[in-house]
Amino acid sequence: MVYALQRSGQPRACLERSEELLNTARSQHYRWAEGQLGIERAICLDALGRKGLALESIHTALAMLGTAGYPVLRLRALGMAAAIENSSEHHRAAWALNTEGLKLFWSGSYPPIRAQQFYNSLSRAAADTGLVWVVVAFAREASRAAVLSANPTVVATARFWLGKDATLAGLSAEAHRELSAADLLFDKLPHTAATEYYRTECRIGLAELAVKDGRFAESEEYLRKARARLHEIDNSVMIGRYFGVASQLYQRSGNAGLAERAARSRVAVAELALQSLHDMKDRLMWSREMGDSYYALADFEWRRQLSGDTALAILEGYRGAAFRTHSGPPLKPDFASLEVAPPEPQVVGMGQFGKASSGQTLLVYAMLPGGLTAWVSANGGTWSTRIQVEPDKLRHLAAGFRDHCADRTFPQSGLRSEARQLYRILIEPVVGHLPETGPLLIDPEPAIAGIPFPALLSVSGEYFGNRHTVSLAPGAPYYRGLRAAAPILPESPVLVVGSPAAAGGSGGFRSALPDADREVRSAASHFRNSTILSGREATTAAIEREMARNFVFHFAGHSVANGVRVGLPLAPNQVGGGYEENVMSADSITPQLLANCRLAVFSACATEGLENSAAADPESLVFAFLRSGVPQVIATRWNIDSAATATFMAAFYEALTMGKAVDVALEAAAASIRTRAETSHPYYWAGFRLYGKIS
Template structure:
């Protein structure tokens, strides 16, 4: 069962209330019911997967099948969720009549009185599992149990009645809180429509206080992130209300309150992760918990390896993975709840607007973007003032970003100009603030699909030159996060050596470097084909070796280290050998798993000298358990700057992972980059860094400008994809 389903279940049941089994509900054994519900949910999740791949007809088939199964089982939340999804999908396709029909069916179910709401015998069980994910309490219920609540009667057929009652009490506490937040949100919307903005703000502040309280009890970061994504609308409405007030009372500071709310909303989870990374929460916990954690990690890792080798998991393995992941999340919560160090942990607070301004030098301009459904916002923040601007809707901006990326990445148009699409975006994102750009250093705090945008490419000024020709451009998750990383780096003992380069790993037993007389296929042909279709194909990158040699030649032998071939492996990456280097450079493949962001990572050697398979994937979860001493990581690999876009969190990917490991700045790519052009770009980058003593942001800018002048690499695809994220100083 997926995390998204659990979070959805908790939120939906908090609105619907308890489900009451009625005559006519599916009368099947509990174990069969659980399997049937799991199959229906998998249909729904498959529909979403196909929808994200733009396979709309196939997605519709899956959603319709899921709806039929939910109806047969009498599962009300599943029906409502699927009906709402079908409604949105048809509206997106311009078929409003079909969309309205599904909306009407969903509203009929929502209008049922509690006594008429029909749910499966385990309805409360699934609700409690949902709440358990939010609260991270261990789930005591098994498939054989049957739960029912009717007219104040409770019957739980397990051996742990006291624990069941505690769980149910917790469930209804969260349900009550969620209802309170939703009620305040609804009243705020009505007050906004009536033009009573002060009242609307007051109700939204009450609603957000409830949301924050629920969130504060979620112990595991992945669940906090998932929950936070579901309540983005609360923060969006609050910020919109503040900006409405600003338009009416421009001198009352509402724009600064909106900016502070944006920073708070954006920085919270990553700040908490950074704080937790510095604490050993496992110190003082029981050996049994440690042992079970290691066992679960081993089992999950084996399935993840299978997923990466084959490009997916069979249905039974997928179910096993979901079950293990759920148990692992619950175990992590249990570890935190029993850890003395975790209990004593204090979290840094997001900066207010005055502190934001103080953090900026006079030559630095901060551009903070917030994308909204009805309209978006931009704040230009300098040491001497803050100015707010209104922008178009999220949908329009994201459409423009996708159009530009398509033009850049399409091989048939790679040599063509991108001026049309880039000019459209520049007019939206930069023209409003053009009079403040000057020669300032720009720090961009993006939102949504703006994380995927190469800002340095956008044309500015009367000549329409790319932004990076006139400005140093850095991207940051939030200023508070950068300040926190800066403070951490200042407290560390500097690493003794300058540079470690990891390049040209061995991905396949077919590689000429493997010393075996007979070379069998690395994986079964069918599995290999499926993996390649999903994008998991690791061809050798021959220019990464040249890249490594050219870079390391810039430094004396005792100040650098180059690791290639079989030794460019995961054991090296997670060990202590790289701790004494100021800069870590990885020249290899990167990969993004949008379904499971924790599986995104870098590909290192997958076989040893004899062709035996190795675990060569350095994944996001690995980075969360590391602590590097480097002040810069360069990911000279395919799409290493990407990740899973999570509402309210931005990109959850490798950049965040390295920041979590203590690295204040990361250079990474926004798309699959050309091997040879990247080698040239990186060589020039390090020449600026070492020989000319430039700061990383300046060195990258100068290298990109130079590569853009080489005739065969003038197209933005070759040079515009890399960005420096994090600390700009």
């Protein structure tokens, strides 16, 4: 019964029943049933978006099965653990579980369905990293293993996934073939809630392919068949996909009114899904998955109202959605009411920025379906415009400029050419609505968030940073949660952590970073109430003890990255006769720890994190500090030069303690570096970025 509820898209009922039976199995010491029910409980929790509990459940089942002597069931648990780890963006953990499972599978004689599970999970892992051809390759292997299983349900499911993956890869013919085959295979199976669930997904996928190919009547027919079942399905993702495809169909076939209503319905589904998510990582992952629905609705609003006020409110409501609160139990999606009368999305007024940033200017960019759109919001008014640029061209130019700035050997003549191109695209269309000088809050489209805006060049050859200080602003609800920025004075309490005696890979210690000690001493010397922790003194306990009372936290040293997150290595823990690496990461940061912090400076290599938008990356320290209310965070976009950085930070703190605001002091330090011939390349001065408020 639990399995049937799970397969039929009824995760809430599945969870309730699995927990009831799991308690019974544990009380009777029935280990096989305990393992099976633990797996089903994890799957249902994952379907509800409760990924933290899903991971806890699946790893509990996996640990128990490791000693219980049920290798086939353990193979299933390994596969599901990998799938859930991957959907939680723990890609390395997922890869390790999949390879462990395949090694176990090929070491003996086990049902082919278990190999299918691992190849399918590897396909999902590759999908989340954007490796579309690897996705299809693994999906094809999963399909072959499914055929060997001779299980018609498994074959139908594998062909369904191959069809979806081929769609993402742009292999329309293969996608159509596999989804059509899956639809027919599911039709031959008993018509249960589970098979109807997959058939409905197949038809939505086929409708999407038909829209892309301009076969509008065929698409409409597939959607009609899918619609007949949606009122029975409690799955926000599927219902949202239906409305998304419907909106595309109506838009391309010339029915703007129905297209907009379908877009509103999809946003309403997304809002319902958000209400059921309480873990911040789950909410941020929801944000990535649902973004196109809000962008579509914002685009409709922008076309209707060229000033863009409502469109911007929708966009900012979405970008800060992870920080919105909801009281009361989550509501189930009611397909009929969502289709006919979708509720309005929660939007935010620019006052959520404006109150905190009186006299400042907000500049927002979004790549809406109708094109790149920019808003300038200042003094209680908002102005907006479309910018004519090919999205792929802009992405390529932005990524290239960022990478070339990070390469000190890249010729500056080439950099200046790219800087001028980006200025023409991004700044010239709005420059008439910006103040001549002064601070800017910029909330950029993720594809251009990696651009060091101060390094852009005007037609006259002047750096943008000469006229404007820049802070990258998260969405309005996010911004509202930051504490007020406060002046940093010579008497402000400051904690400076430098060159921790971090454990190296061989069990010894990592060498100290050149010039970090000079940077530490210089930073501390500007304050009368400073504490320095360095070498073996820079332990977690010591830092936590001191951080709670300090206004400023400055770290100078190495950074470490593991493919998922960037952290700051601290003095190691002694374990036996050796040392164990100890790292400050996003997971170790709490609001209580940073209750008094007003400014954090991460002066190490690439401390922003692994994504373009550090403020939306749950694994970044920038995100963790901002989420804890720290109003201003400075981080680095690329690997920095330690000597130039020591000089940069000396100039920064000198300006700061002379009464300059953080953004002004940061730009003053950049200017002092770039005026020297030997450090004029943006590599030396444009990598430091301010997030959060402008003083």
